[in-house]
Amino acid sequence: MNLKILLTMSQILFEIYGYAVFFYSFTLMLTYVALMYLAARGYYRNKNYVDDSYAKMVVNTSPFTPGVSIIAPAFNEEKTIVDNVKSLLSQQYPLYEVIIVNDGSKDSTLQKLIDYFDLKVAPFSYEEKLQTRPFKALYRSVNPAFKNLTVVDKENGGTKADPVNCGLNVAQYEYFINTDVDCILELDAIYQCMLPIFKNPEIIAVSGMMTMSNGCTIENGMITKLAPPKNPIPLFQELEYLRSFVIGKMGWSSVNAMSNVSGGFGLFKRDVCIQAGGYSPDSFAEDMDVLFRMIAYCCENNIKYRVVQIPKTCCRTEGPNSLYMLNRQRTRWGRGLIQVFHLHYHMLFNYKYHRIGLLTIPYVFIYELCAPVIEFMGFFVFVYLLLNNEINWLAATIIGASVYAFFLMLSSVVIFFTYKMQCEYKHLSQYIPLALAATVEPLFYHPLIVLFSLRGYFEYIIGKKAVWKTIARKGYDSTDKSKQS
Numbered sequence: 001m002n003l004k005i006l007l008t009m010s011q012i013l014f015e016i017y018g019y020a021v022f023f024y025s026f027t028l029m030l031t032y033v034a035l036m037y038l039a040a041r042g043y044y045r046n047k048n049y050v051d052d053s054y055a056k057m058v059v060n061t062s063p064f065t066p067g068v069s070i071i072a073p074a075f076n077e078e079k080t081i082v083d084n085v086k087s088l089l090s091q092q093y094p095l096y097e098v099i100i101v102n103d104g105s106k107d108s109t110l111q112k113l114i115d116y117f118d119l120k121v122a123p124f125s126y127e128e129k130l131q132t133r134p135f136k137a138l139y140r141s142v143n144p145a146f147k148n149l150t151v152v153d154k155e156n157g158g159t160k161a162d163p164v165n166c167g168l169n170v171a172q173y174e175y176f177i178n179t180d181v182d183c184i185l186e187l188d189a190i191y192q193c194m195l196p197i198f199k200n201p202e203i204i205a206v207s208g209m210m211t212m213s214n215g216c217t218i219e220n221g222m223i224t225k226l227a228p229p230k231n232p233i234p235l236f237q238e239l240e241y242l243r244s245f246v247i248g249k250m251g252w253s254s255v256n257a258m259s260n261v262s263g264g265f266g267l268f269k270r271d272v273c274i275q276a277g278g279y280s281p282d283s284f285a286e287d288m289d290v291l292f293r294m295i296a297y298c299c300e301n302n303i304k305y306r307v308v309q310i311p312k313t314c315c316r317t318e319g320p321n322s323l324y325m326l327n328r329q330r331t332r333w334g335r336g337l338i339q340v341f342h343l344h345y346h347m348l349f350n351y352k353y354h355r356i357g358l359l360t361i362p363y364v365f366i367y368e369l370c371a372p373v374i375e376f377m378g379f380f381v382f383v384y385l386l387l388n389n390e391i392n393w394l395a396a397t398i399i400g401a402s403v404y405a406f407f408l409m410l411s412s413v414v415i416f417f418t419y420k421m422q423c424e425y426k427h428l429s430q431y432i433p434l435a436l437a438a439t440v441e442p443l444f445y446h447p448l449i450v451l452f453s454l455r456g457y458f459e460y461i462i463g464k465k466a467v468w469k470t471i472a473r474k475g476y477d478s479t480d481k482s483k484q485s
Contacts, residue, residue, distance in 0.1 A: 014381060021378060022399075028367055029406055035251030036413060042254040043311050043421060055195060056188075060094050066197075067095040067173030068190050068267070072181040073163035074100055075156070078107040082116045084181050087221030089149060093190040097148045099170055100181060101163035104133075104156025113151050118143040130165040130278035133157040138170065160263065161279035161286040168278055171270060178287075179265045182318055184213055184223055189314035193267040196308050204269045204294055205307045207253075207261040208314025209245040211424060212238040216316065223316065226425055228433045233326055234319035235437050236445040239411060242424070242434075245309065246414045253309035257355040259364050261307065263287035265315035272297060272305075280343065285336025288364075292344045292356070299353045311421050327452050334456025337369055342460075372453040404442055411438035 059065050070088055074081060081100075088098045102110045113119060119139035126135050132154065139151040154166050164178055175197070177190065186192070193206040214234040217225035229235040252258045261268070263286055273279075273290065276297035283289040291307065298305040320326040341348075348365060350357040385391045415431050415438070418424045425431060437445075 014385070017377075017381060021374065024366075024374065025403060031363070031367065032247070032406075032410060035247050036410075038252075038254040039247050039250035039417070042250050042309075043417065045254075055198065056191060059191060059194070059198070065094055066175060066194070067097070068093065068194065069167070069171035069173045069176040069270070070096060070098045070179060070185075070190075071164055071167030071171065071176055072098070072100055072179050072183070073103050073160055073167070074105060074109055074181040075103045075163075076105050076107045076109060077181050078105075078109045078112055080182055081109050081112055083218070083221035084184070085113065085117070085149070085221070087184050088179075088181075089146065090187060090222065091185065091190050092187045093194075095173070096190055097150060097171070097173065099167045100149070100151045101167045102151060102153045103163040104154065110151070110153060114139065117141045117146045117149055117151075119149075119151055124170075127169060129169050129274055132162050132166040132169070132281070135166065135169075157281060159281065159283060159286065161283045161289075162281045164286070165278045165281065168270065168274060174270055175267055176270045176273075177265065177267045178263065179315065180263075180317060183210075183264055184218065184221065184316045185265070186312075186314050189265075190267075192310055192312045192314055196310060200306060202304045203306045203308055204272045204298065205258075205261045205291060206267040207245070207249055207258065207307070207309045208265055208267070208312055209241075209310075210262050210265045210315040210317060211241055211313055212319045213316035214238075214319055214321065226430070228425065228430055229319070231321050232437070233321060233323065233445075235433055236441055237319045237326075239414070239434050239437050239441060240445075242414045242418055243411065246311075246417050246421075247410070249309040250311065252360065253307065255355065255359075256306050257360045258291070258307045258309060259356075259360045260285075260288035260291050264317050268294070272303075283336065283339065283343075284332050285340045288336070288340050289343065292340065292347065292361075295356050296344075296347060296353060299356075313424055323448070326448070327455075330449055330452035331456040331459065334372070334453035335460045336456070337364075337453075338457050338460050341365060341369060372450045372457070375450050376454055407442055408438055411435075411441070 070091070072084075072088060077084070085098065085100060100113065102113070118141050120142055121137050122140040124138040126138070128135075134155045136153040136155065139153070141147065141149050150170060152163075152166055152170055154163065157163055157166075160180075168176065175194070177193070179185065189208060193208055196206060197203045212229050212234045213223065214229035214231060215227040216223045217227070229238060249258055266287065268290075272294050276290070276293040278293075279286045279290050280293070295305065295307070297303070320329050344361070347353045347357045348361050353361075382391075412435070415434055419428060419431055
């Protein structure tokens with residue numbers, strides 16, 4: 001009798017779980033449809049400003065153009081450091097500086113910078129507005145061609161957040177860009193990010209689109225030929241990035257409810273960031289953490305703010321080229337996501353924090369943080385039902401095909417809008433690898449991301465000590481000077 005009751009209860013629970021998952025999936029799809037609409041509206045509303053030549057002329061000639069500090073931490077980047085710094089120094093903007101923070105590199109990163117850019121130790125009164133690991137020295141070039149380059153040498157801080165805070169202590173301009181030293185910026189990246197600020201000074205952060213440099217031809221730190229990645233892992237990640245920027249962030253930006261500005265590239269208002277406490281030094285998701293901090297500061301002090309996504313590719317970065325490196329990256333991201341909610345749980349469903357508390361954080365919690373757990377549980381439920389011959393194969397096939405078709409449609413919309421906006425590749429044929437990747441991504445790439453994310457959750461929950469590790473770079477090939485994947 002007890003066994004029958006137990007079996008009946010288990011059947012009821014599985015049935016409830018099935019309905020819950022159906023409702024969860026259905027509402028997620030509705031959310032994506034809404035974001036697609038909002039993203040399209042945002043694109044057509046802002047499509048003209050990216051090529052506003054008159055505004056660019058005013059920016060280049062006005063004495064009131066605000067300066068921008070580019071902050072790029074560097075840790076063991078000897079293979080690409082010179083070319084990447086040359087790329088950062090090539091911005092077409094009248095007033096900016098590049099701050100490279102050598103975060104305790106153990107290779108020849110610092111020495112290569114000193115030798116190539118004619119760096120000398122410069123006297124500098126270091127004011128620690130944000131606490132970081134000990135500051136060692138500040139270098140500036142004696143070559144006038146590199147007058148806007150500053151290199152800071154410090155002890156390793158364990159995460160990216162610590163060297164960025166050090167860069168904020170050194171920075172002299174009103175706005176700053178947080179990027180990675182391996183990133184290659186478009187020549188007008190600063191201008192594209194500053195343009196919406198000229199039109200709306202309430203903006204505290206701007207997100208530019210970021211994609212993969214794997215597969216591109218690069219000479220002297222500049223991209224001379226765009227091409228999609230040949231390695232499937234960065235190709236999948238490029239598709240994932242495009243979905244995030246073109247639909248996700250563009251849609252949330254339309255209602256001023258973005259959850260993060262990518263840690264690989266983003267522009268911020270420096271004083272708001274510092275007043276909010278800067279980057280949490282132990283954060284492994286510093287991009288989301290710092291934006292939550294800045295928005296919370298604005299809400300608590302009744303400061304009007306906006307965070308925007310622009311429909312323009314501003315940055316390209318070298319993505320993981322092996323499962324090992326992808327695992328390392330996504331485990332860290334998973335750890336960082338659960339860490340952010342541990343630090344900012346008080347904002348969840350809190351009207352005090354406006355849209356971010358009532359809309360964005362609940363969405364991220366339900367559909368991003370919980371998603372890997374729900375999918376993992378679903379796998380075991382499926383196995384249980386399979387072993388007990390309780391699967392309705394017709395219904396399962398229809399539901400599975402519908403979900404697959406929806407996300408294939410989602411990726412197709414992203415590829416279409418990317419081509420329409422001309423913010424990535426110029427030739428339609430170059431999108432064929434992305435289209436092919438979209439057909440197999442849900443079957444191969446996505447399950448791996450779920451597992452890696454869960455590993456990050458688990459390591460954070462059990463308190464396993466984490467150390468920030470950079471993605472291994474293959475650097476530049478000496479024959480064709482292209483960055484390989």
